[in-house]
Amino acid sequence: MALKRLFTGLAGAGLALTLLASAASAETLRVMAWDGYADKDWVADFKAETGIDADVVFIGSDDEIWAKMKGSEGKDFDVFAINTAQLQRYIAADLVDPIDLAALPNQKDVLPRFRDLSKVGGVEKDGKVYGIPFAFDSIGLIYDTDKVKTPPTSMAILWDPAYQGKVLAYDNGEHNFSFTALVLGYPDPFHLTPEQMDAVKQKLIDYKHNVLSFYTTADEALQIYKNNDVALIWANYGQQQMKAMKDAGAHVAYINPKEGALAWLDTWAISKGAKDKSAAEKWINFMISKKVGAQLSERTGFGNTAVATANAGGDDKIVWLENVEDPLKRSDMWNEIKAAP
Amino acid sequence: MRPSLTPRGLLLAGLAFALPVVLIVVPLAIFVVYSFFSVDHGTMVYTPTLANYGRFFTDPVFIPVLVTTCILCVSVAVICVVVGYPVAYFLASLRGRWRYTLLLLMLVPLLMSYVIKIYAIRSILGQNGFLNAALMTLGIIDKPSSLFVFNLNAVLLALTLLLIPFAILPIFLSLERIPGNLLQASYDLGATGTQTFLRVTLPLSLPGVASAASFVFVLAIGDFLTPQMVGGTSSFTFSRIIYSQFGAAFNWPFGAALSIVLAIVVILAILVGERFGQQEAAR
Numbered sequence: 001m002a003l004k005r006l007f008t009g010l011a012g013a014g015l016a017l018t019l020l021a022s023a024a025s026a027e028t029l030r031v032m033a034w035d036g037y038a039d040k041d042w043v044a045d046f047k048a049e050t051g052i053d054a055d056v057v058f059i060g061s062d063d064e065i066w067a068k069m070k071g072s073e074g075k076d077f078d079v080f081a082i083n084t085a086q087l088q089r090y091i092a093a094d095l096v097d098p099i100d101l102a103a104l105p106n107q108k109d110v111l112p113r114f115r116d117l118s119k120v121g122g123v124e125k126d127g128k129v130y131g132i133p134f135a136f137d138s139i140g141l142i143y144d145t146d147k148v149k150t151p152p153t154s155m156a157i158l159w160d161p162a163y164q165g166k167v168l169a170y171d172n173g174e175h176n177f178s179f180t181a182l183v184l185g186y187p188d189p190f191h192l193t194p195e196q197m198d199a200v201k202q203k204l205i206d207y208k209h210n211v212l213s214f215y216t217t218a219d220e221a222l223q224i225y226k227n228n229d230v231a232l233i234w235a236n237y238g239q240q241q242m243k244a245m246k247d248a249g250a251h252v253a254y255i256n257p258k259e260g261a262l263a264w265l266d267t268w269a270i271s272k273g274a275k276d277k278s279a280a281e282k283w284i285n286f287m288i289s290k291k292v293g294a295q296l297s298e299r300t301g302f303g304n305t306a307v308a309t310a311n312a313g314g315d316d317k318i319v320w321l322e323n324v325e326d327p328l329k330r331s332d333m334w335n336e337i338k339a340a341p
Numbered sequence: 342m343r344p345s346l347t348p349r350g351l352l353l354a355g356l357a358f359a360l361p362v363v364l365i366v367v368p369l370a371i372f373v374v375y376s377f378f379s380v381d382h383g384t385m386v387y388t389p390t391l392a393n394y395g396r397f398f399t400d401p402v403f404i405p406v407l408v409t410t411c412i413l414c415v416s417v418a419v420i421c422v423v424v425g426y427p428v429a430y431f432l433a434s435l436r437g438r439w440r441y442t443l444l445l446l447m448l449v450p451l452l453m454s455y456v457i458k459i460y461a462i463r464s465i466l467g468q469n470g471f472l473n474a475a476l477m478t479l480g481i482i483d484k485p486s487s488l489f490v491f492n493l494n495a496v497l498l499a500l501t502l503l504l505i506p507f508a509i510l511p512i513f514l515s516l517e518r519i520p521g522n523l524l525q526a527s528y529d530l531g532a533t534g535t536q537t538f539l540r541v542t543l544p545l546s547l548p549g550v551a552s553a554a555s556f557v558f559v560l561a562i563g564d565f566l567t568p569q570m571v572g573g574t575s576s577f578t579f580s581r582i583i584y585s586q587f588g589a590a591f592n593w594p595f596g597a598a599l600s601i602v603l604a605i606v607v608i609l610a611i612l613v614g615e616r617f618g619q620q621e622a623a624r
Contacts, residue, residue, distance in 0.1 A: 165487060171569075213491045213573040220570075223460065227467030228490065328380065328592060335585055338577040339402045 029054045029279045032068060032080035034266070036300045037135065042292055050282050062086055069095050075273035079280040084122030084265045085321045087131045096269045098128035103281040106288045106306070107132065113318065114305040121320045123267055131267030132284050135302045137238035137311050138263040138318060139175065140256045142245065147231040155183050155257045158232055159203075164210050166231040168221055171214035173334025174324055175236065175262060180204055182259045182319065189262075190322040197333065204337045218244055225250065238263075239311050240301040256312060260319040263312070376597035385594070393598035403582065403599070410579040411606065413493070414561040417500045418508075418554040424501070425508035425553065430542075432509070433516035444513065448506050455503070459570050462499045466490040466571065491573025499571045500561050507560060508553040515549025516542070548618035555614025559607050579603060 031038055031054050038056040047053055057077070059065050065082060066089075074095045082090060090096045101107055101117075108115075114133045117123050123131040143152055147166070158167050170176065180200045181189035192200065212228060215221040218237040222245055224230065235241050235254065242254045268284045270277060286292065293306030303311030312318055324330060377389045397403050432444055450458065465471045466489040473485040489495055519542060527537040565580035572578070583603065586596030 169574075208574045211574050214569075216569075223464070224467075227464045227470050229468045229485070229487075326382075328382075331585060331592075335577075335582055336402050338574070338581075339406050 027052050027276065027279060029276070029283055030076065030078045031056045031283065032059055032065065032077045033057075034059065034081055036296070036302075037081050037266070037287075039295075039299070042287075042295075046283065046286050049286065050279075052279050052282065054283065069271065073273060074271040077271045078274040078276065079268055079270050079283050081134065081266050082131065082269050083321070084120070084131065084267060085323050087122055087267060087269060088125070088323065090269065091125045091130050095272050096130050097272055097274065097277065098130060099132060099270055099284070100281065101129060103278065104132065104285045104288070106285050106290075109290070110288060110305040111308060112314070113312070120265070122265075122322055131269045132288060133265055133267050133305045134287055135296060135300070135304060136263055136265040136320075137240070137302050138256050138261040138316070139179070139238055140235050140254050140261050142233040142235045142242055142252050142254055144231045145251045145253050147229075151253065152232075152255060153258045155179055155234070155259065158234065159206060159210055161210070163231050165212050166229055167207075167211045168224060168230055168233040169207065169211045169214050170234050170236040171216050172236070173330040173332075173337075174327055176204060176207075176334065177330050178262055178319075178321075178324065179234070180207065182257075182262070185259070189319065191325045197329070201333050201337060204334075205340045208337060208340070222248055222250075238301075239303070239309075242310075243301050254310070256316040256318070258317065260317040261312070262321055263318045264321050372597050373601060375594050376601050378594040380592050380594055393595045394602075396595065397598060397602055403579075406577060406582060407579045407602070407606070410562060413496065413576070413578065414500075414558050416497060417504065417561045418558040420497065420501050421505050421508035421557045422512070422550055422554050425505050426512055426550070428505075429509045429512035429516055429549075432513050444510075447509055451506055455566065458503060459499060459567055462502060463490065463495075463571050466495055466498065490571060491575075493572070493576045495571040495573070496568050496576050496578075499567050500564065503564075503567065504557045504560050507556045511553040511556065512546060512549040515546045519545045551614045551618035555610050558610050558614075562603065562607060562610075 029052050033056060035058050038054070038058075043054045043056060057068075059068070062083070065080065065086070068076060069080065069090065070093065087096070110133075114120060117129050117133075118127075120133055123129060123133065141152060141155060141157070143157075148157075148163075157163070158169075177192065177197070177200050178189040180203050181192055181196065184196075184199060184203060186192065186196055212230060213224060215224060218241040221233055221241065225233065225245065226248070233241075233252075239254065242252065245252050268287060270280045270284075274280050288305055290306045293304030296302060296304045297307065297309045297311075303309045308314065376393055377391070379386045379388070379390050379392055428447070432440055432447070435443065463470075467473070468485040468487055468490065470490070472489055473482070476482045477485070489498065523541055523545070524537055527541045532540070563580055565578070565584040568576050568578040569581055569584075579599070580603070583596050583599045586592045586599065
């Protein structure tokens with residue numbers, strides 16, 4: 001991994017230069033986030049409200065965040081966006097600091113689902129909060145309202161022989177194992193016992209026989225939908241995918257299944273190497289305000305924690321994604337499922 | 342001419358060798374080396390092991406998939422040759438500038454992006470696609486058929502469409518190289534057109550057929566995109582397994598080992614094609 005170290009080194013060197021350039025300004029918050037999480041007008045509003053400048057670095061992958069944080073042991077950033085499945089790894093590596101909720105008045109006004117953070121899987125460790133929920137989306141079911149007359153309530157409909165050859169599945173072992181485990185009623189879909197894995201595998205082989213094709217991108221699913229007789233789509237890209245299909249004129253609707261919808265959740269976390277922790281807390285408090293939340297959903301289609309959106313109805317059961325017991329095993333078993341007759 | 346041993350000549354020779362070594366031999370060697378490593382919970386383990394190759398031979402998934410993939414690709418090669426031969430024959434029989442103009446037109450699809458072509462093919466073959474619409478208008482079928490997409494037929498059809506230029510070209514070249522006086526002699530000795538074709542043209546063009554078939558086979562077996570996009574759930578190919586090792590699974594060593602296995606199959610195919618071509622040419 002000498003190459004990786006070289007890249008991290010280069011990235012670090014580049015960053016050091018940027019830091020030298022901006023060291024003159026007294027208080028600059030160093031933010032690392034996904035595109036869409038720190039828009040220019042928000043950064044300007046934040047400065048107007050608090051007098052703090054924010055330097056935003058956009059990242060392209062989970063691996064990149066890890067490389068940047070691990071490479072500098074957190075010293076290069078004050079606050080960064082990270083999803084709940086990844087956060088535990090940063091806590092274990094001692095790269096993040098616990099967050100004092102008293103410094104975040106806006107957290108008291110978030111949607112009920114996000115108020116009690118002990119109920120949001122993955123953001124706490126030993127009673128301390130390390131990540132403040134910010135953006136999310138559910139992985140629900142898109143169905144064609146012309147072909148499916150009664151709105152489905154469960155992913156179990158994907159196995160219904162009435163829709164044989166009319167189902168679009170997502171090509172990813174990890175998620176497919178998790179959602180099938182929920183259909184089978186297993187309490188922890190991310191940590192399956194070997195017996196449960198085998199049961200899920202058999203169930204997924206049956207699933208495959210009901211499926212028309214696997215897709216990988218939302219565009220691809222839309223194209224297949226247009227040219228074929230598709231009734232049900234396992235919607236990996238959630239509301240974004242739903243919106244793109246509606247824009248294309250499709251008669252479709254979206255549900256979160258009753259057994260629980262898998263959902264990813266991005267949080268804001270404070271780096272161990274933060275220079276000014278209170279500035280980082282101000283940033284988080286600003287980001288979870290109703291105004292930013294509403295704009296985030298409007299601009300990206302993701303759910304936010306402050307204002308209710310179609311991503312999750314108030315009563316919908318949401319299962320936040322966690323790291324799975326063995327991704328390699330799931331990927332290998334997914335290949336076995338695909339190779340099965 | 343012997344290469345001069347002047348410093349300048351040595352430098353040039355060195356450069357000429359360095360480029361392929363650095364760009365081809367070294368990456369391949371790294372690949373081979375990787376195939377002897379392993380992965381444990383997302384981190385690479387650099388202790389040499391034969392486990393990856395052991396797994397290929399013992400796991401019940403890989404060999405059957407490799408065999409079905411080979412059968413699929415041999416079928417593609419056969420179809421491409423059978424369909425491509427008459428086209429090449431027609432092209433070679435043309436005189437003057439028409440011959441090369443048409444040949445060039447035949448090769449135009451190669452300039453287009455592979456992905457765009459697959460997307461287009463997929464919409465043509467789809468249940469609401471052009472092919473079904475045409476068949477229904479003609480009254481051949483009364484409701485859209487799902488025979489043409491997301492199954493093995495679709496992969497065969499799509500690969501054939503995509504790869505047929507690679508079959509036409511070598512056959513055309515071998516047909517073009519047959520001296521006209523041989524055909525003339527055959528006619529002079531009283532052979533009919535069919536006899537001339539079967540006993541003179543066809544045998545002399547077989548080296549081209551052999552290289553066409555091995556070209557198509559090699560290109561088809563390495564293609565993971567076409568089976569992925571038009572194959573649906575029933576055509577899982579070896580290259581799709583390899584692809585999955587580098588993406589979701591993050592198991593580069595095992596992916597490298599499977600690629601080496603595939604490379605051996607490909608090299609065998611090329612050798613068989615070459616040997617067959619030479620034998621026929623020598624007869």
